[in-house]
Amino acid sequence: MKNSVLPSKTLARLISYLRCLQDLRTEGIQKISSEELSQRAGTKAAQLRKDFSYLGEFGVRGVGYNTQNLIEQISTRLGLNINRSAAIVGMGKLGPALLNYKGFPEHGFKIQAAFDKDSKKVGQKVGGIVIRDSSELVKTLKENPVDIGIIATPAEAAQSVANKLIKSGIKAILNFAPAILEVPDGVHLRQVDLSSELQILAFYLQKDEEAKERN
């Protein structure tokens, strides 16, 4: 076990192994080899073993890994056994969909607050949560802090919302707005850009079409 930092790609894969392991548990499978688990996760056995090696030694040579034990080890070491709270800002189309997304609670994330600046939406309930006015964001989140802020506003509003979230003391932001945000050191930022995902696919389609033409 190296005690160096986790490469970010390793982190992403560990999370996907975790998901596969949870499926395995559901299927009642108690032990698995690096070969088989890596296949389910869409990677290679050596990659998987190397990934695990950043966290520790969890397997038994000649045998494989114990499903339940691996789940516990990985989730503990990644800090995913702790429940986390979040707030969503922006109650257009995407915000409410995220609020109702059942994958979040399943993975221990509880949406605790929702904000929008549209006074027509403020006061309404979505998924059991009352939408508050964005102007109350800093005050509300200072009184009732959350771990993660989720931005689902239009691009124009995203930076100012991020600033407010940071002011409230938030240290992690997931941004769905198609805008590049500036955040101070110590604040973690992840960007999900729906249009760029399609653009990436569009690029590969065009590449294929070009290749076909050449033949």
Next chain:
Amino acid sequence: MKNSVLPSKTLARLISYLRCLQDLRTEGIQKISSEELSQRAGTKAAQLRKDFSYLGEFGVRGVGYNTQNLIEQISTRLGLNINRSAAIVGMGKLGPALLNYKGFPEHGFKIQAAFDKDSKKVGQKVGGIVIRDSSELVKTLKENPVDIGIIATPAEAAQSVANKLIKSGIKAILNFAPAILEVPDGVHLRQVDLSSELQILAFYLQKDEEAKERN
């Protein structure tokens, strides 16, 4: 200019430069240096120049880049000047939000069909599109092909939906279901996993908390 393949990270960054450039155009800024543009995109100048070098030489030494020209060059070479069509499968919470997402049409993506297997939803209209029965998916998309299939179903259904999309002839899939999909060679797949994004943030939060405890 290397004529080798684009590294996938370079592709992602090129798309983000493109977005910044479009903002610049809106602001009426006609020329920009690698230094400034890279800052806006959240990367380094050398990185940006290297990224561009995979596509060609677009700048003027001693001066910088012409905004409009760069936009045209990048979007042409990435094939993003062509409009693309898509179909969404799964009309739970996320599907309709995606159907209404205005970023898609803005970037030349037209959602052309929507499917759900719930007979209560079939026939209803969302965002100007009639929801069809998933059982008609292959037939419908063979008659009216689309470029990209978007999966917004629960994890359990994702693989079988993917199989149907592939059967219909689709070569690009964007999957929002938290499931690892098997697709044949030649079919491009991108995965957006909302929960893992939060899990990644949760990991970094825990790391910070541990570090703080040690001090």
Next chain:
DNA sequence: GGTTGTGAAGTAATTCACAGCG
């Protein structure tokens, strides 16, 4: 025997640093 864990080797991506050119 069979599978893990891991240094070593190989490959890919990033950053440096400067020649080249307007």
Next chain:
DNA sequence: CGCTGTGAATTACTTCACAACC
């Protein structure tokens, strides 16, 4: 002179291949 474009150096990630171990 100023800024781009790019080989060379560096750093990060992946794969190999085998010793270690049950």
